Amino acid sequence: MFFHIVLERNMQLHPRHFGRELREKLVSKLMKDVEGTCSGRHGFVVAITGIEDIGKGIIRDGTGFVTFPVKYLCVVFRPFKGEILEATVTMVNKMGFFAEAGPVQIFVSNHVKIQKDSEVRLKIIGTRVNATEIFCIGTIKDDFLGVISDPAGS
Amino acid sequence: MEFHNGENKISCSKKYNWLFKMSVVDVAPLNSSNSDDFAAFLDTELESTPNTSPEPEEDADETHHSDINRTKRQKIEVMESDSAANESTSQHETTLAVDASVKKNICTHPSGMLGLCTKCGEKWDNQSGVRLEYIHKDVWVSDDEAARIRERDLKNLLRHKKLYLVLDLDHTLLNSTHFIDGDATQEEGYLMNPSDPMQDPLRGSLFKLNSMQMMTKLRPFVHTFLKEANKLFEMYIYTMGERAYALEMANLLDPGKVYFESRVITRSDCTREHKKDLDVVLGQESAVLILDDTEEVWDKRKENLILMERYHFFASSLKQFKHRCKSLSELKSDESEADGTLATVLQVLKKIHTMFFDPDLGENFSGQDVRQILGTVRSQILKGCKIVFSHIFPIDFKAENHKLWKMAERLGATCAKEVDPSVTHVISTDVATAKSRWAVHQKKFLVEPRWLEAANYLWQRQPEDRFPVNKI
Structure with a gap:
């Protein structure tokens, strides 16, 4: 927010x-x-x-x-628990994917079929804040969350 | 999880509650003060969080919890004020809300990142299970979750008709050397001068990395190899080198980042010192093939390993392994592109892949195991050979435990201690031993041990006349 x-x-x-x-x-x-x-x-x-x-x-x-x-x-x-954000997927791996909303890095676990560079709408479920970094855990398992645009633009 | 989400909804609705209130206020005719009002409201919201606690994270948590309580109370109040008829529903609501807070604690925290559970987002500092530094600097995955990921990933991979391939870097895909410490010999001098015409054939495969003071030569055929293998395998790099070095090499091999992406495992990821293991590879062992030039590091996974002939391009690399011969760089030559080690291994990989995805099995490949297939393919190489060793093993050494004996058996040959008419090969370094003379007399093959090693590396029985035993 x-x-x-x-x-x-x-x-x-x-x-x-x-x-x-x-x-x-x-x-x-x-x-x-x-x-x-x-x-x-x-x-x-x-x-x-x-x-x-x-x-x-x-x-x-x-x-x-x-x-x-x-x-x-x-x-x-400042991201908050429960906040909905739109973010860009930066890296997909076997555990889940990383997305960035501006300076904030968010990790979402257990995705299905998420591609790099797509845009997702996610909800923050946990935050970790230190002096120089804010790191968040998010989820896309809820109503109206998930991919909102593919990198291919289709 | 669902209940947890439900609870978050409550806290959200609370958040939107005040937003909603705000907008009600904003409907007031004085529109100009809108933004000021809003800022002031946010300020008070921010101020309301307790100032004393040093950890901001805890602030957030506390407000979160009090939010829930407040919402619960509000909800109950609303319900009760409605009518007596609704009382049962209100009770139902409260029990639900209580249930939610109980259920919330049930998350098993299967994996954590930077002290947060990746599933529920709660604080979780327990560092158990396996650490996967190559995914993120601080990630822990419990053994159960790792097993689950492997299973899910394998299903997905099999659907794409792919297997896993773990690749070593040094001496397998490339050869590197430091160029400042005077390691280069005189004959290698031409490598230092980029405009030297001698370098022309090396263009595109020889790289000078000034930032690391290193020079790297890619193994011939490596680009084709990666391109072809990528169609059949999901590939990992697994090296004992430093992370910075590994990433630099990955960049040389895969500038487009299509083959490896983030799957680069380095020394800091290893769970045991000086050993490689598949526990950090999120792939089912029954579907993993490994290419490496060092057998010892994979002591637990030898069944998955395809041993590679070491690639030495630079003289310093030969010196490191105490070989006394001219390096490829000094001889200004290189491995063959068309039938070098990588090309041979690619054929083997393709064969195993075809056998794994046997069309007779339909679409169900879950019973297949690459370790078995690899063993079968390997045991065809010297099938029908019966080997006797002469003057190879030290006295008092149990022959069955010797490296060559085991290698011969893996390649499908039978080994014997004494000669008899069924013996086909005698392996020796000396023509004068009783068994060697017997072999010559009986017109059996007499070969030196390199014949066995060559068959092992080249995946094919080698012509025996190329490995004669010389008179000393």
């Missing part, structure tokens, strides 16, 4: 970036640092959509780096 939420992060900036463009530098560094990462609690950060607030910077002792608390708006993607 996608969420549009406000997150906060302390950004450290090198003094050479201080000047008129400081804010732009902060924002571009934030995008580089945060977009595409994954946190267990919020899921994948898909895109930053705006900056809520940039707090007062604090100079770090000894280094000259300055830490700014930044509040930003972003779109996150």
Whole structure:
């Protein structure tokens, strides 16, 4: 599921970036640092959509780096148990198949006749989240689930 | 499973419940605030999950359970408020819901991946059964489930008239060497220079892998072999090499990824050190053929094994096996494309495949066993030969246990310790022994042991005059 939420992060900036463009530098560094990462609690950060607030910077002792608390708006993607997703099959093996919905990898066991590159609608029945990755177990054994388009396009 | 699904439905319906509520709110005339409302609602939903627990996974679980309870309560409330007549149904509903939570625990967790059961999605950290690293970095399959997968897969495969074929890499399909440690001999120097005209005949089968500092020569005929074998077999690579190396080789052999897909098994998958076994191959043993140049690693599966003559292209490879002769690279020659080892073996494979899918059996091949067929084919090679060995076995060695004795028997020959008129061959390395002289006198075949080995590798009785015993 996608969420549009406000997150906060302390950004450290090198003094050479201080000047008129400081804010732009902060924002571009934030995008580089945060977009595409994954946190267990919020899921994948898909895109930053705006900056809520940039707090007062604090100079770090000894280094000259300055830490700014930044509040930003972003779109996150977090799969949940019971959620229905559409995903692309990436690998089929004897145990089942792997599918990807954006950055999330989902494994579905005991398939029948699933081809690589086809699109499936599946339901998530288990999730495992760590600092950098979300892995899900899914099923296609339920009403309205299963292959929705073949790679051949027929 | 069904009950579990049912329960998920309940939790889903709860989720949609609030979505539904949302849309009811949204019908209010102020459309502009829609998105804000929604975001705010999601925020509160997110905030409502307990913040204290360090494991987010557990958060999700907890909310999930409380969801169920809430739904149950809601359901009961609704039912009760309806009318007294419906009371029996409401009770029925509750028992069903309770049943669901009991039944849910029944999943046997047949296989797990990254700490989750792949069947029900529950947390499951029990690492028992067999580990299949080549499928995913952390997969466990219980023995029962593996047996079930094998059975199902075999049925499917037999319907396509295919069998399993497990292929070794080094010395079977190709030969590799490191090129930095000065292993290359002077005569091999031309291999280092890509523009050397000597390399022309090797184009397309000699590869230099700079990232691994290796040079690889594919065995002649290998492309045709794979193409033909792919029609009859589902193929695995099974090597004692490193995973990165194996994948690189698989890429050379199968750039289109049509033959092996993810079926590349490497050293890290092996369940016993320095041994290969079929437990990690999800194929029924009665339908697996193995091509390998090393017999020892397959000690449990010799009946499935077709032993291959080692392919040595590079000098360093010969040195590794302590052979003192010129390598193919030094002689600037190669195995024959048309009747080399791979071509011979392909014929054998085709023969076994035809015998397995005997048209007389109709469509029922479940009683067939490749091990039996392989044994039958093999025992035809030297059928009718009676062999006596002379000066081959060390004194005090039990002749029946010797490698050559066993090999001769596997090839269908009968072995004897003493000469008699029914003997057809005497195998010796020395013309001067009593038995050798008897053979010459009685006009029996006198051959050296290589005759037996050649028949074993080439799957055919070899002309005896090509293996004479020389005077010392």
